[in-house]
Amino acid sequence: MLAYPLIAGVLFGLYFSLLGIGLNLVFGVMRIVNLAHGDFLMLGAFVAFGVFYLLGLDPLLAVPLAFMIFVIVGIVLYGLLVPRLQGSRDPEMLSIILFFGLSQVIEALVTIAFGTSERSIPSRELGSLTTTVAKAFGAKPEGGPVEIFGQSFPAAWVISAAVSIIAIALVYVYLYRTRLGTLTRAVMSRRDEAFATGINVDRVCAAAFGIGLGLAAIAGVFAPFMFGSVTPAFGADATVTAFVIVVLGSLGNPLGTALGGVVYGICYMLVQTYLSSWADLLPYVLLILVLLLRPSGLLGRKVRVA
Amino acid sequence: MLKRAIAALGLGLAMGLSLASPVLAADAPSEIKIGTLYASSGRYASISMPVHAGLKLWAEQKNAEGGVYVKAFDKKIPIKLVAYDDQSNTATASTLYNQLITQDKVDLFVADSGSVLTAPAVTIARDHKMFLFDQTGTGASFFSKDNPYIALMSDPVSTIWPKPIADFLTKDGPALGIKRVAILYSTNEFTGTQANALRKFIKEANAPIEIVYDQGIPTETTNYTVILNNIRAAKPDAVIHLGYAPNDIAFLRNVQDLGIKFPMLFSIYAGLETELLEKNVGAKGLEHVFTYVPPSEMAYPVNFGMNIADYRKAWDKKYPDGKIEFGFNSVAGYTTGLVIEKTLAEATSLDQMELRRAVFSLSGKLKTLDGTFALDEMGGQVGELTPLGQIALNDHGHIKFVAIYPHDVATGKPVYPRP
Numbered sequence: 001m002l003a004y005p006l007i008a009g010v011l012f013g014l015y016f017s018l019l020g021i022g023l024n025l026v027f028g029v030m031r032i033v034n035l036a037h038g039d040f041l042m043l044g045a046f047v048a049f050g051v052f053y054l055l056g057l058d059p060l061l062a063v064p065l066a067f068m069i070f071v072i073v074g075i076v077l078y079g080l081l082v083p084r085l086q087g088s089r090d091p092e093m094l095s096i097i098l099f100f101g102l103s104q105v106i107e108a109l110v111t112i113a114f115g116t117s118e119r120s121i122p123s124r125e126l127g128s129l130t131t132t133v134a135k136a137f138g139a140k141p142e143g144g145p146v147e148i149f150g151q152s153f154p155a156a157w158v159i160s161a162a163v164s165i166i167a168i169a170l171v172y173v174y175l176y177r178t179r180l181g182t183l184t185r186a187v188m189s190r191r192d193e194a195f196a197t198g199i200n201v202d203r204v205c206a207a208a209f210g211i212g213l214g215l216a217a218i219a220g221v222f223a224p225f226m227f228g229s230v231t232p233a234f235g236a237d238a239t240v241t242a243f244v245i246v247v248l249g250s251l252g253n254p255l256g257t258a259l260g261g262v263v264y265g266i267c268y269m270l271v272q273t274y275l276s277s278w279a280d281l282l283p284y285v286l287l288i289l290v291l292l293l294r295p296s297g298l299l300g301r302k303v304r305v306a
Numbered sequence: 307m308l309k310r311a312i313a314a315l316g317l318g319l320a321m322g323l324s325l326a327s328p329v330l331a332a333d334a335p336s337e338i339k340i341g342t343l344y345a346s347s348g349r350y351a352s353i354s355m356p357v358h359a360g361l362k363l364w365a366e367q368k369n370a371e372g373g374v375y376v377k378a379f380d381k382k383i384p385i386k387l388v389a390y391d392d393q394s395n396t397a398t399a400s401t402l403y404n405q406l407i408t409q410d411k412v413d414l415f416v417a418d419s420g421s422v423l424t425a426p427a428v429t430i431a432r433d434h435k436m437f438l439f440d441q442t443g444t445g446a447s448f449f450s451k452d453n454p455y456i457a458l459m460s461d462p463v464s465t466i467w468p469k470p471i472a473d474f475l476t477k478d479g480p481a482l483g484i485k486r487v488a489i490l491y492s493t494n495e496f497t498g499t500q501a502n503a504l505r506k507f508i509k510e511a512n513a514p515i516e517i518v519y520d521q522g523i524p525t526e527t528t529n530y531t532v533i534l535n536n537i538r539a540a541k542p543d544a545v546i547h548l549g550y551a552p553n554d555i556a557f558l559r560n561v562q563d564l565g566i567k568f569p570m571l572f573s574i575y576a577g578l579e580t581e582l583l584e585k586n587v588g589a590k591g592l593e594h595v596f597t598y599v600p601p602s603e604m605a606y607p608v609n610f611g612m613n614i615a616d617y618r619k620a621w622d623k624k625y626p627d628g629k630i631e632f633g634f635n636s637v638a639g640y641t642t643g644l645v646i647e648k649t650l651a652e653a654t655s656l657d658q659m660e661l662r663r664a665v666f667s668l669s670g671k672l673k674t675l676d677g678t679f680a681l682d683e684m685g686g687q688v689g690e691l692t693p694l695g696q697i698a699l700n701d702h703g704h705i706k707f708v709a710i711y712p713h714d715v716a717t718g719k720p721v722y723p724r725p
Contacts, residue, residue, distance in 0.1 A: 115629030154563035228556025
């Protein structure tokens with residue numbers, strides 16, 4: 001009884017990490033709260049719908065496409081919105097209002113374009129390309145659920161967990177193994193000092209904003225498989241969940257989000273198993289507990305000295 | 307003296323006649339204001355928008371004919387639909403319901419779709435002594451003997467809706483081998499009431515049926531994998547899932563993803579919003595699922611308004627882009643319009659209690675594409691019952707309904723256990 005929710009929690013938790021990591025990257029670098037984060041996630045899902053329903057391709061191919069599209073969108077949006085925001089007296093507070101407005105606009109536009117109904121993609125289509133390739137090489141991949149320690153889980157969960165691990169690893173490589181990543185960490189640590197040392201802060205921030213949105217869009221590609229369906233109104237709930245995961249891990253530390261996601265996932269699955277009527281209270285209870293007991297989050301100390 | 311007496315008598319007669327006769331057509335308003343809400347976004351959009359689109363279709367159709375006949379003014383008067391978007395938010399809905407009554411001063415007050423968004427309207431209607439045309443809010447607590455300001459237009463009240471499921475389980479179930487039942491429901495007025503009623507019916511039947519799993523979960527639940535694993539551990543012969551459309555989509559997809567084959571699986575919206583469910587779950591995922599058979603499959607004979615075939619044509623013409631699915635809720639919105647039309651043709655004034663009298667006078671007589679409109683004394687809908695059915699696929703892989711229970715409307719036998 002306990003093994004199932006624990007494994008499910010880790011798998012789903014890895015996906016939750018992907019859901020929150022972009023939000024945290026943006027906050028960590030720019031100290032702005034992107035309340036439209038969930039809406040970019042929803043738009044990522046619509047990229048997956050396009051790839052599958054219009055092009056007839058494996059939705060997994062939407063991952064690189066959605067990432068590229070939203071990195072560009074992020075850089076453009078950054079240029080339009082963020083420098084003016086940073087120039088204001090209270091950018092953190094104003095960012096909440098501005099991105100809330102942006103969230104409403106995105107939701108309204110998508111509703112007008114596509115309607116309000118739930119949309120999804122058949123689960124068997126996720127990874128169909130790899131199945132076809134495997135068959136071409138003589139392998140006999142079996143469809144249906146995946147067995148882990150004798151327990152069966154949806155294949156989509158395993159695929160999304162694997163993609164999440166890759167995405168988190170790439171964020172790590174970006175932050176700790178590239179020059180731009182080093183500059184990003186410098187801006188995260190002391191923005192003013194980074195600016196004084198001649199770092200092109202705007203360029204670093206634009207890249208981080210684009211990557212943050214790109215990561216949200218990747219998470220969105222998997223949303224129809226993880227949450228059953230997606231509607232234009234999906235973004236608000238996704239933002240709340242992402243925010244809790246970010247606070248749980250550590251606000252401002254993108255890699256803390258990986259831990260926050262897994263902890264959240266395990267807690268969620270345990271509550272669903274033993275106290276299922278209360279499951280929707282979990283995000284708020286966790287948020288209150290973290291803020292009361294460890295306001296800096298599970299990995300909070302590291303971010304302050306990064 | 308005689309002349310004065312005759313004049314006084316004449317004046318008295320004239321005054322008496324003017325009081326007794328309906329208001330003159332010249333005093334009639336230029337439009338009848340019908341106030342309602344809809345949810346264009348949020349959790350209830352997929353059940354609210356079809357209802358609202360159905361009501362709008364009716365209103366536009368009537369206005370194209372010059373309006374509806376209003377007995378109180380003895381003439382046809384155009385309709386003005388005053389509609390606001392509550393975005394699936396009950397707090398917003400409360401504010402907007404109040405606005406409709408106090409600011410817009412609507413003549414007729416119509417609730418949004420579903421029990422969650424109807425709930426605030428019930429209290430507000432009662433406080434303002436406005437009669438509430440409750441479109442699809444079936445929650446049992448809405449209807450009481452001391453509240454005359456409500457009547458349910460389209461769906462059966464939740465306390466009787468699951469009766470065919472319970473009867474099938476307790477009467478036909480044991481012979482088929484159904485002994486262990488799992489009930490999973492979303493904790494809201496609509497499905498919570500149905501779960502309570504189902505539990506009560508099963509217990510009262512004294513049949514050899516054991517409820518081995520009975521769990522409520524938040525309506526916002528979008529992932530059922532762990533819950534399904536728990537249900538599977540209880541080894542049920544029948545699983546009854548009572549949730550809204552997004553719940554059913556996530557639930558049925560997770561059942562497929564895990565490769566679980568419960569011998570019997572029931573879901574509400576597989577039948578009520580079949581197009582939406584098929585789009586998201588696929589025809590194969592719905593095959594052999596038990597559900598309520600919608601009016602579109604029963605083709606009820608009508609004595610007022612369009613029949614289901616004509617309505618479908620009108621719907622496709624009005625909403626050709628397919629952004630709003632045709633289904634049970636789209637029929638419900640149009641049915642509300644028909645009841646309003648008949649009510650205005652019956653009521654001698656627009657006084658709210660007179661509207662109530664007119665609505666109740668239709669009970670048992672009005673037959674629409676949704677079935678026979680019949681109310682109990684509290685305003686609960688008891689006529690438009692939906693039989694229990696099972697979804698099958700025809701030779702072309704398209705969905706068809708097989709009515710299973712009650713036996714007098716059955717069109718086939720149940721496939722049990724699910725292959």
